[in-house]
Amino acid sequence: MKPVKTSLTPVDAPAIRSRPVYAPLKPRPGAQHLIVADGEGAEAVVAMLDKANDRSGLLAAAHVMYCPGPNGTDLTAALQTLGPAQFFRAPTIPALLPRLQRVVSTVHMGTQFYLAGTEGLIGQAEREIMATGFPFAAIQKEHRGSTLRRVQCVHCKGITENVATDPFRCSHCGLMLFVRDHYSRRIAAFQGVNIDAEDPGLVPDPVVRFT
Numbered sequence: 129m130k131p132v133k134t135s136l137t138p139v140d141a142p143a144i145r146s147r148p149v150y151a152p153l154k155p156r157p158g159a160q161h162l163i164v165a166d167g168e169g170a171e172a173v174v175a176m177l178d179k180a181n182d183r184s185g186l187l188a189a190a191h192v193m194y195c196p197g198p199n200g201t202d203l204t205a206a207l208q209t210l211g212p213a214q215f216f217r218a219p220t221i222p223a224l225l226p227r228l229q230r231v232v233s234t235v236h237m238g239t240q241f242y243l244a245g246t247e248g249l250i251g252q253a254e255r256e257i258m259a260t261g262f263p264f265a266a267i268q269k270e271h272r273g274s275t276l277r278r279v280q281c282v283h284c285k286g287i288t289e290n291v292a293t294d295p296f297r298c299s300h301c302g303l304m305l306f307v308r309d310h311y312s313r314r315i316a317a318f319q320g321v322n323i324d325a326e327d328p329g330l331v332p333d334p335v336v337r338f339t
Contacts, residue, residue, distance in 0.1 A: 146311045164228060167246060294335055
């Protein structure tokens with residue numbers, strides 16, 4: 129089955145209460161600023177800093193963590209040249225998360241969090257931050273770049289990264305899954321459900337929905 133490209137994107141889907149809500153990042157007053165981004169999320173960070181009344185002050189209290197996006201976009205230089213107090217580059221999201229966990233465990237209440245880039249990065253970073261007790265209101269999120277999805281199979285509980293087509297084959301149990309718009313903040317993933325449970329073998333051709 130050859131995937132067929134389409135212009136359909138997640139924003140075209142009906143609104144579902146569990147879907148994450150994104151908005152442009154805005155500079156906020158805070159003693160510390162933790163900025164986590166991947167891929168084109170770097171552009172959102174630069175745009176946010178351009179709006180800051182005290183840009184130098186924010187950067188002097190900023191810890192920036194970044195990794196390239198799943199589509200290969202790497203804007204490391206654009207963030208490094210901003211001159212944040214601390215900068216960390218990881219090759220992938222899994223390599224970035226341990227650093228994030230350590231840093232979040234040491235920052236104080238009142239810290240401002242800025243997450244930008246893919247939904248996979250934003251969701252996993254948000255989960256780590258909230259696990260330490262920081263309020264949801266302290267976290268800003270702006271989606272930029274790739275719309276590839278992180279999907280959990282509801283049957284085997286395995287997670288497949290960077291899903292582009294709908295349906296797709298679970299990388300763990302092999303079932304063909306329909307990608308739902310239902311999102312779980314607890315696992316930072318969308319849900320995938322067996323598409324041919326009632327009619328085994330009756331599977332529509334995969335369509336590229338996420339790029």
